[in-house]
Amino acid sequence: xxxxxxxxxLTPCLPLDVNKSLKANILDGKLDxxxxxLDAFGWQMFIALNWPVEQDGDHxxxxxxLAGPGAPRWYGWPTTDDVFKVDGDVPEGRHVLSDRxxxxxxxxxxxxxxxxxxxxxxxxxxxxxxxxxxxxxxxQSTALGRILFPWGLADTGEKRLGSTVIKLAWKALGAQxxxxxxFRRAAEMPGSPEQREFGLxxxxxxxxxxxxDSKWVWITFEHIDSVADMEEPACPAxxxxxxxxxxFHDKQCSREDCxxxxxxxxxxxxGPHHKATQVVRDVPIRPETVDFxxxxxxxxxxxxxxSPAQYYKLVAVQSAVRRGDKWQYVPSYSQNTLLxxxxxxxxxEDGRGCVQCHLRAPLKAKNASGAFFDDGGRGDFMYMLxxxxxxxP
Numbered sequence: 001x002x003x004x005x006x007x008x009x010l011t012p013c014l015p016l017d018v019n020k021s022l023k024a025n026i027l028d029g030k031l032d033x034x035x036x037x038l039d040a041f042g043w044q045m046f047i048a049l050n051w052p053v054e055q056d057g058d059h060x061x062x063x064x065x066l067a068g069p070g071a072p073r074w075y076g077w078p079t080t081d082d083v084f085k086v087d088g089d090v091p092e093g094r095h096v097l098s099d100r101x102x103x104x105x106x107x108x109x110x111x112x113x114x115x116x117x118x119x120x121x122x123x124x125x126x127x128x129x130x131x132x133x134x135x136x137x138x139x140q141s142t143a144l145g146r147i148l149f150p151w152g153l154a155d156t157g158e159k160r161l162g163s164t165v166i167k168l169a170w171k172a173l174g175a176q177x178x179x180x181x182x183f184r185r186a187a188e189m190p191g192s193p194e195q196r197e198f199g200l201x202x203x204x205x206x207x208x209x210x211x212x213d214s215k216w217v218w219i220t221f222e223h224i225d226s227v228a229d230m231e232e233p234a235c236p237a238x239x240x241x242x243x244x245x246x247x248f249h250d251k252q253c254s255r256e257d258c259x260x261x262x263x264x265x266x267x268x269x270x271g272p273h274h275k276a277t278q279v280v281r282d283v284p285i286r287p288e289t290v291d292f293x294x295x296x297x298x299x300x301x302x303x304x305x306x307s308p309a310q311y312y313k314l315v316a317v318q319s320a321v322r323r324g325d326k327w328q329y330v331p332s333y334s335q336n337t338l339l340x341x342x343x344x345x346x347x348x349e350d351g352r353g354c355v356q357c358h359l360r361a362p363l364k365a366k367n368a369s370g371a372f373f374d375d376g377g378r379g380d381f382m383y384m385l386x387x388x389x390x391x392x393p
Contacts, residue, residue, distance in 0.1 A: 085135070
């Protein structure tokens with residue numbers, strides 16, 4: 001299945017690749033058309049990944065509808081901690097989130113609660129790491145050339161699923177939250193062994209495909225209740241509106257009392273000891289993507305009114321093609337306010353999007369004295385290869 005346009009019927013089928021015409025549209029300067037193709041691909045991927053499934057023996061059984069029984073198909077995928085364990089086995093145990101974003105800083109909601117984060121991957125990506133011994137520094141240092149994760153194919157001759165990596169941001173849910181508006185799971189936070197229910201507020205999807213030079217597309221979604229997008233027009237009915245009070249932004253708090261995108265910010269309403277991040281989107285979502293979001297969310301509300309999927313919106317789908325010795329990124333900017341809260345600097349190369357940042361992802365290598373170092377650009381866009389390495393016991 002090629003991700004050119006949304007199908008007429010909601011389906012759990014994963015789009016294996018983008019449409020072949022996408023690269024030509026980018027090179028020909030038809031960027032609006034290319035962005036629409038990427039956006040359609042991103043929504044297809046989001047819907048298919050969040051389609052509920054139930055275990056049927058050794059197999060997964062898909063629900064007949066998006067609002068059917070079961071958990072999202074990615075539920076139970078191995079986390080990076082599982083994959084990079086040096087003993088080789090994925091243990092049964094507690095589900096513990098990290099309380100740090102990729103830049104090691106924390107995010108707090110407007111009730112003073114830490115947000116949890118995790119990275120998971122499908123079996124294709126997991127097997128690529130374990131099979132090539134890339135979960136150890138020693139294994140990476142002996143890898144020849146540049147690591148290449150398997151990519152998806154949608155040709156008539158061969159169809160296969162590509163490597164998929166997801167990053168998730170979770171907000172602790174309480175009695176005052178609208179639970180039906182979230183994809184949910186039980187988990188723990190560091191330092192707090194109590195199991196709590198969390199709602200999904202941010203989702204990155206990295207998917208590897210064949211028809212673009214970067215091979216990866218980066219799809220990023222946020223919950224519609226997360227931040228106040230002042231410049232974004234409201235969606236017409238039947239797409240549901242966001243809540244009046246955002247989860248990560250206090251409209252009544254002044255700039256002096258609640259500085260934007262500051263990891264040390266506190267809200268006077270909560271008292272002097274409780275952090276609360278005043279999250280602001282520095283660069284608006286593209287108008288074309290906003291319009292497309294409204295149409296898809298209206299479709300979801302009409303055909304899957306019981307699914308939380310209608311309460312999420314696409315921020316961007318970004319990829320890249322080569323023009324000579326330079327990369328062209330489409331779209332040029334892509335940031336998730338819940339997963340990259342403090343990296344929203346459009347003047348910075350790393351602050352402009354997933355592809356620009358991940359292009360330099362390294363592998364571990366050895367120098368002449370046998371010491372390990374990060375060899376930039378060899379990690380196939382995946383920083384987890386070096387950041388998640390664990391020391392042998």
